[in-house]
Amino acid sequence: MRKGICHLCDKEKDLAESHIIPKFVYRWMKNTGGQYFRTALNPNQRIQDGLKNHLLCFACEQKFSKYEKWFADNIFFPHLQNSSRFLEYDENLGNFIISVLWRRLLLNKINGQEYFEKVFNDWKLYLDKKTVLQNDKIHLLFLGDIWGEDSQPNEFVHRYFTRATDTNIAEIDDDIIVFAKFSRFLVFAELNSNKQNFRGTNVYFEKSRFPFAQYIDNGKISLYFLDRAEKVFNLALSRISEEEQAKILFEINKNSKKFWNSDAGKSVISDINNEVKPYTVDEKMKYVCDICLTSMNEPEGHLLRTYEIIQSQKYWKFIFSKNSYGIDKEGLQQRLDYFKEISSSPTPWIICDNCISMFNLKNIDKNKAYINKWISTKGKFKPNKCGDFRNYLGEEEIKRIPGMIAGIN
Ligand SMILES: [Zn+2]
Ligand SMILES: [Zn+2]
DSSP states (O other), rough: OOOEEOOOOOOEEEEEOSSSOOOOOOOHHHTSOOOOOOOOOOOSOOOOOOOEEEEEEHHHHHHHHHHHHHHHHIHHHHHHHHHOOEEOOOOOHHHHHHHHHHHHHHHHHHHTSSOOOOOOHHHHHHHHHHOSSOOOOOOEEEOOOOOSSEEEESHHHHHHTTOOOEEEEEEEEEEEEEEETTTTEEEEEEEEEEOOOOSSOOSSSSSEOOSOOOEEHHHHHHHHHHHHHHHHHHHHHHHHHHHHHHHHHHHHTTHHHHHHHSHHHHHHHHHHHSOOOOOOOOOOOEOOOOTTOEETTTTTEEEOOHHHHHHHHHHHHHHHHHHOOSSHHHHHHHHHHHHHHHHHHOOOEOOOGGGGGGOOOOOOHHHHHHHHHHHHHHTOOTTTTTTTTTTTHHHHHHHHHHHHHHHHH
């Protein structure tokens, strides 16, 4: 037990040991890989659990634990079990992310480094006293399992993106973000910018759901993380002694079959099997179809408005079969929820040249012209008639839609 001033509530109390990256992440790493962890800065020391510091009193630590438990139960394990991205969430997700990122800023403050005082204090007041949040541009990106088809820019990409834990404040292309990367998740906040670098990653402080497609629309940000993978592992390799390397091999060989079948083993195999080839930033804009998630380069695709999307029977058929929404009571409710959620979507839809055949458009050249304009404005252009479909359809058409949605089999 150690007495001190809690960094969140500023009261003098007994302080608890706290992690930046939650404990359940380390538990997951142990259950799916090795028994010990090593840090890049001090790889010669095996640790049982992530790095800990005496930062918070028990009451404040308890508050953060609640957010962590919510995240573990509702996002972390459900996503890792079936790669599901279309997860529902509420304000607990934002609270969890802010609590993690705030601790990262706190570490900088303690170490006498730049800690973005304004954001730090805003988050602190929000976490401690539930004041109105000013800096709420926070994100979650699901990182997935596969990195590069058969080549990758360095030999550590899979190990980094699927397994490693890492937090930092990064300055990339005039943008500053604070991030925490763990397991197959990247959570981050924009500290200074209004650029639209991210699609589908925004986290809102209300009941919501992640959209189908997520991506970073700035090659330099992707490049930063790919480069980070190499730096972190190379740093560890440059510092680890031969004796400790032998210990790692010994641990693996104790039950090598088990290791190579584990998630950790598989990520190493993916790294070994992929060819190492440099990655170059392609200035061409890349984006993903909002329906089938196919990647596109400019000038592929079309831009559609919500009222154009929801009229298509083929579209609904695709979505319902993809999500297995049947026509029993539960299925119909899920269909209705989905419909409610997207039918007022204020942003335009990017549709690939394949999925466009689902739609019966009066003037498809116009939708093509829209995507060209969207590309030339780096994603800022919004055609008119975006938003709630009810404003742009006649009464008869509006009445027809619920019947159509319920009737698709
Ligand atoms: Zn406290
Ligand atoms: Zn598509």
